[in-house]
Amino acid sequence: MVRCKTDCIQKPLSRVFRWLGKLVGRYPWVFLLIPFALSAGLGAGFYFLPQRKTNDIEDQFTPIGGPAKTERDFVRKHFGSNDSGQFSAQRLYTEGSFVSLIAISTCDNVLNMNTFKELIKLDEMVQNITVTEPGANTALTYQQLCAEVGEQGCMTVNPLLSKVKRNESLIETISYPMLQDSVFIGPYLGGVIRNSDNTTVQKAKAIKLVYYLREDGESDKNKSLKWINQCIKFFSNNSLQLNQIQVSYFTSLSRQQEFDLTTKSIIPLFSITYFVTIFFSILSCKRYDCVRNKFWVAAFGVISSGLAVLSSFGLLLLCGMPFVVTVANAPFLILGVGVDDMFIMISCWQQTRVKDKVEDRMAATYAEAAVSITITTLTDVLAFYIGILTSFQSVQSFCIYTGTAILFCFLYNITCFGAFLALNGRREESNRHWFICTKVAEVKDDDCSSSYNVCCVGGEYNQDTGKETDHPITSFFRNQYGPFLTNVWTKCFVVLLYGGYLAGSIFGCFQVQEGIDLRNLALDNSYVRSFYDNDDLYFSEYGPRVMVVVTEEVSYWDLGVQSKLDRCLVSFLTNSYVSESYSESWLDVYRMIANQMKLNISDKSNFIGNLSLLLSGLDYMQDVDIQSGGIMASRFFIQTVNVTSAVDERDMLNQVRDIAKSCEIPVLVYHPAFIYFDQYAVIIENTIQNVAIAAGAMLVVSILLIPNLLCALSVTFTITSIIVGVTGFLTYWNVNLDSISMITLVICIGFSVDFSAHITYAYVSSQKANVNERVIDALHSLGYPIVQGAVSTILGVVALSAAECYIFRTFFKIMFLVIAFGMLHGLVFLPVLLTFFCCCDRNEDDTAKINPHLDKFPNVKLHDKCKQEISVNSWEMNANEDKISTCHHNNCFYPEPDYPLSQDIEPSLKDSMSGQDFDKNLQSCLCIYLCIK
Known part of the structure; x- marks a missing residue:
C-alpha cells in the first residue's frame, strides 16, 4: 500500500514538545511565575486605553482609501461652504451640523391646520433651546447659531411650514414634489398620497424639520455642538405633550454618540461570561475520584486565558495600537480558544500512564497535545493576521488584537497552564486530596460509607492500561457512538444529511445581503433607530x-x-x-x-x-x-x-x-x-480575498503538520464546507455581509479548522488496524474534549446574545454557527469522510514480519502500548539475528525506573536474554519493543 506521509515537520516538532514537556514537568514553578510576571508588566499598557480608543464610525466602518473619500477631497478643495450667508444643504461635502425632526401624524394626514399648529409649536420650542458660553451671560438660541441664506437669515427648517405660516390656504393645494414656486420638498414631506392628477397632495403622513447650524469657524462649530447636545438632552428628558404628532429626532452627533455607548453595554456581560465558563470548565472536568479531580486545573485554564488577554492587549496598547469597539468581542473569543486547548491537554494527560513520573507524563502529554494545538493556533493566528489585509479599519484592529491574543494564549497554555498541570500531577502522584492536599487511601474500605469512600479515598486507575479511568462520556464515544457512526447505514444517512446541509448553505449564499445598516451601530433602545425607521418608512x-x-x-x-x-x-x-x-x-x-x-x-x-x-x-x-x-x-x-x-x-x-x-x-x-x-464596492472582494488566502495558508499548515496528505486535504475541504455553511445560514438569521460579519467570517476561517484538525491528527496518529477502528480511536481520544471546547466557546459568547447592540449579537450568531458547524463536521461529517478517502490502514505485513520470530518465544506477550505503536520500518535495530533486545522508538523514549517488568514480559523471556543487564535496559525505556533484525 502506498502511504502519502508528510511528517518531516510533525515528528521533529513532536520531539521538541516532548523535551519541552519534560522541562516544564521538572521546573514547573519557573514556567508558572514567568508568565505571571510578564502579564503584570504588559498589563501596564491598559493605562493608555483611554488614549487609544478610537470609535469614529467613518474611520472604522468605511473602506480605507475608498473612492468617495478622494472625491470628497476634490469637492472640498474646489467648492468651499459658507454657512454665514450662502448656505445650501445640497452643496455640503459633509453631512453638516444639524438637528432633524420627523413629526408623524397620529391621524391619517399631517396636512391639516391642527397638526400644523402643533408643528409651529414644536418649531418654537426647538428654536428657544439655549446654551450659554463659559464666562458669558448671553444665552445663545438657534437664531444666533443657524446657518444663514443671504438676507433671508436662517436656513428654512421646512419650506412648506414657512409658506403655510404665511398663507394657511396653501395647505389645501400643495403640489409635490415641487411646490408652486419650484421649491423641491421631496425630502421634507413623507408618506405622500397624490391626487389623480399626480401632482397635488391628497394627504401625507409625516413632515421633516431640519435645523442646520454654522460650522465655518472653530468658535461657531463649538457653539453649534453645544446647542445640538442641549437639543438631545431636551428631547430625551422632556415629554412634548403634543396630541396631533409623534416626534422622532436625530442629530449630526447622534450616530457617533450612540455608537460610543455600545462598548459600555458589553462590560457587565464579560464578567458573567467568565463566571459561566469557569463553572462549566470545572463541571466538565469533575471526577468522583478525590485525587484525579481536575477542579483547580480547569479553573486555572480559564485564568490562563485571562492572562493572555491581559498581556496581548497590554502589549498592543503600549505599542500605540488603536482600540476600537469591535475589539471588545475578542476577550469572549480568546476565552473559548484557551479553554478548548486546555481540554485537549487534560485529555492527553489522562492518556498517560499514572505510575510514570510527572515529567515523563508531561513529556507524553506535550508530544501529543502540543502538536495538535499548534496546528489550530497557527491556523487561527494566520487567519486573523491575513484579515489585516482587509480595507476596513475595524476589521484590521480586531484581527491584530485577536491574533496576538491567540498567540499569547498558546504560549501561556504550554508554559503557565502546563506548569500548573505538572504541579497538579505531583499532587496526584503523592495521592493527595484535590482540596485539602492530604494523603488519602488508594483502596476503598467496604466497612466505610460510600460518601466516605468518595470523599476520602482516591487515586484509582485502570489496572490493564495503567491510565486514568475513562470519563463516562469518553467511554460513550468509544463504545457506543464510534461503532454507531462507522456503521454502513449510518454512513449512508450522514452522506444524505451532508447533501442537505450543503444544498441549504449554497442556496443561502446567493441570498446574502451586503452592507452595514448605520442604525445597527446604535443600541436597540436608542432614539436613533426610531428616527431611521421613520425615515425609511416615509422618506x-x-x-x-x-x-x-x-x-x-x-x-x-x-x-x-x-x-x-x-x-x-x-x-x-x-x-x-x-x-x-x-x-x-x-x-x-x-x-x-x-x-x-x-x-x-x-x-x-x-x-x-x-x-x-x-x-x-x-x-x-x-x-x-x-x-x-x-x-x-x-x-x-x-x-x-x-x-x-x-x-x-x-x-x-x-x-x-x-x-x-x-x-x-x-x-x-x-x-x-x-x-x-463605498463598502459595497469592496465587501465581497475583501471577503473572497481573505477566505481564499487564509484557506490556502490553512492547507499549507495542515500538509506540514498532519502526516498524511489526503487527511490534510480533508481538513481544507472541511474549512471550505464550514465557511459556505456559515455564509449561507447568515441569510436565514437575517445577518448582512458587512464589516462586522466579515470579522466573524475571518474567525470562521481559523476556527473551522480547530475541531477537524484535532480529529484528523488523532486519526492519523492512531495505530489501529483499519479505518473504522482508527475513527473510533480518534473519537475516543478527542470526542469529549471537542464537545467541551465547543460548549465552552458557545458559553463564552452566549452572553453576547443578550447585548443591546447589533455588533455583539451578530458576533454571537456567527460564532454560534461556526462552532455548531465545526462540531458537526468534526464529530459527524469528517470521521465518515476519513473512512472513505483517507484509507491509511496499517500494513498487515508489519505484524507478519514479527510473528514468526515471536513464535520462538511462546510465553512472550507484547504490552498494549507496544502493539499500538509498533512499526517495523521505524525501529532502530540493536541486536543480532534471532535475538530479542531492547530498542528505542522515536515516539517512546524517556526514563521510567518504576516500570513493572512482570506486566509485559514473562520470566522465560528474561532468562533467554543471557549476558545482558535486562533490568537496567528495561528501565531506560518507556516500554520494551521486541526488535528482530
Whole structure:
C-alpha cells in the first residue's frame, strides 16, 4: 500500500514538545511565575486605553482609501461652504451640523391646520433651546447659531411650514414634489398620497424639520455642538405633550454618540461570561475520584486565558495600537480558544500512564497535545493576521488584537497552564486530596460509607492500561457512538444529511445581503433607530441629491464641449435611479439668462466675464470654481429616486459611477452618503480575498503538520464546507455581509479548522488496524474534549446574545454557527469522510514480519502500548539475528525506573536474554519493543 506521509515537520516538532514537556514537568514553578510576571508588566499598557480608543464610525466602518473619500477631497478643495450667508444643504461635502425632526401624524394626514399648529409649536420650542458660553451671560438660541441664506437669515427648517405660516390656504393645494414656486420638498414631506392628477397632495403622513447650524469657524462649530447636545438632552428628558404628532429626532452627533455607548453595554456581560465558563470548565472536568479531580486545573485554564488577554492587549496598547469597539468581542473569543486547548491537554494527560513520573507524563502529554494545538493556533493566528489585509479599519484592529491574543494564549497554555498541570500531577502522584492536599487511601474500605469512600479515598486507575479511568462520556464515544457512526447505514444517512446541509448553505449564499445598516451601530433602545425607521418608512421615495463634478479645466464656452456636457447629463437622467425632472445645472441657467439678455458667451472672455454678473447672488455661483481667469472645476446636481434598500444603494452607486466613466468630459459623482456606500464596492472582494488566502495558508499548515496528505486535504475541504455553511445560514438569521460579519467570517476561517484538525491528527496518529477502528480511536481520544471546547466557546459568547447592540449579537450568531458547524463536521461529517478517502490502514505485513520470530518465544506477550505503536520500518535495530533486545522508538523514549517488568514480559523471556543487564535496559525505556533484525 502506498502511504502519502508528510511528517518531516510533525515528528521533529513532536520531539521538541516532548523535551519541552519534560522541562516544564521538572521546573514547573519557573514556567508558572514567568508568565505571571510578564502579564503584570504588559498589563501596564491598559493605562493608555483611554488614549487609544478610537470609535469614529467613518474611520472604522468605511473602506480605507475608498473612492468617495478622494472625491470628497476634490469637492472640498474646489467648492468651499459658507454657512454665514450662502448656505445650501445640497452643496455640503459633509453631512453638516444639524438637528432633524420627523413629526408623524397620529391621524391619517399631517396636512391639516391642527397638526400644523402643533408643528409651529414644536418649531418654537426647538428654536428657544439655549446654551450659554463659559464666562458669558448671553444665552445663545438657534437664531444666533443657524446657518444663514443671504438676507433671508436662517436656513428654512421646512419650506412648506414657512409658506403655510404665511398663507394657511396653501395647505389645501400643495403640489409635490415641487411646490408652486419650484421649491423641491421631496425630502421634507413623507408618506405622500397624490391626487389623480399626480401632482397635488391628497394627504401625507409625516413632515421633516431640519435645523442646520454654522460650522465655518472653530468658535461657531463649538457653539453649534453645544446647542445640538442641549437639543438631545431636551428631547430625551422632556415629554412634548403634543396630541396631533409623534416626534422622532436625530442629530449630526447622534450616530457617533450612540455608537460610543455600545462598548459600555458589553462590560457587565464579560464578567458573567467568565463566571459561566469557569463553572462549566470545572463541571466538565469533575471526577468522583478525590485525587484525579481536575477542579483547580480547569479553573486555572480559564485564568490562563485571562492572562493572555491581559498581556496581548497590554502589549498592543503600549505599542500605540488603536482600540476600537469591535475589539471588545475578542476577550469572549480568546476565552473559548484557551479553554478548548486546555481540554485537549487534560485529555492527553489522562492518556498517560499514572505510575510514570510527572515529567515523563508531561513529556507524553506535550508530544501529543502540543502538536495538535499548534496546528489550530497557527491556523487561527494566520487567519486573523491575513484579515489585516482587509480595507476596513475595524476589521484590521480586531484581527491584530485577536491574533496576538491567540498567540499569547498558546504560549501561556504550554508554559503557565502546563506548569500548573505538572504541579497538579505531583499532587496526584503523592495521592493527595484535590482540596485539602492530604494523603488519602488508594483502596476503598467496604466497612466505610460510600460518601466516605468518595470523599476520602482516591487515586484509582485502570489496572490493564495503567491510565486514568475513562470519563463516562469518553467511554460513550468509544463504545457506543464510534461503532454507531462507522456503521454502513449510518454512513449512508450522514452522506444524505451532508447533501442537505450543503444544498441549504449554497442556496443561502446567493441570498446574502451586503452592507452595514448605520442604525445597527446604535443600541436597540436608542432614539436613533426610531428616527431611521421613520425615515425609511416615509422618506425613501427620493434618495441622495448627487453632485456631478467636472474635474478638469475645459472650454465651457465651446459649443462642442457644451454638447458633450449635455450628453453626459442626459446619460445620467436616463438611468432608472435618477429622476429626469429635478436636476440642476448652472450652465443651463447661465445659457438661459444669456439668451434672454441676448449676450454673447461663445468666447472665453465673454463667458467668464458675464458669469459672475449674471449668476451673482444665486447659489449657482457656488458651483463654479474660477481661478486665474479659468474655470478649474464645476458641478451639477441630479436627484436619485427609489433608493430604498442596501441593494439599491449599491446598484445606484455603481451605475452612476459607470456613467461618469463613460462621459466624454472627465467627471466624478459625489454625495456624503457615498462614504458609507463605498463598502459595497469592496465587501465581497475583501471577503473572497481573505477566505481564499487564509484557506490556502490553512492547507499549507495542515500538509506540514498532519502526516498524511489526503487527511490534510480533508481538513481544507472541511474549512471550505464550514465557511459556505456559515455564509449561507447568515441569510436565514437575517445577518448582512458587512464589516462586522466579515470579522466573524475571518474567525470562521481559523476556527473551522480547530475541531477537524484535532480529529484528523488523532486519526492519523492512531495505530489501529483499519479505518473504522482508527475513527473510533480518534473519537475516543478527542470526542469529549471537542464537545467541551465547543460548549465552552458557545458559553463564552452566549452572553453576547443578550447585548443591546447589533455588533455583539451578530458576533454571537456567527460564532454560534461556526462552532455548531465545526462540531458537526468534526464529530459527524469528517470521521465518515476519513473512512472513505483517507484509507491509511496499517500494513498487515508489519505484524507478519514479527510473528514468526515471536513464535520462538511462546510465553512472550507484547504490552498494549507496544502493539499500538509498533512499526517495523521505524525501529532502530540493536541486536543480532534471532535475538530479542531492547530498542528505542522515536515516539517512546524517556526514563521510567518504576516500570513493572512482570506486566509485559514473562520470566522465560528474561532468562533467554543471557549476558545482558535486562533490568537496567528495561528501565531506560518507556516500554520494551521486541526488535528482530
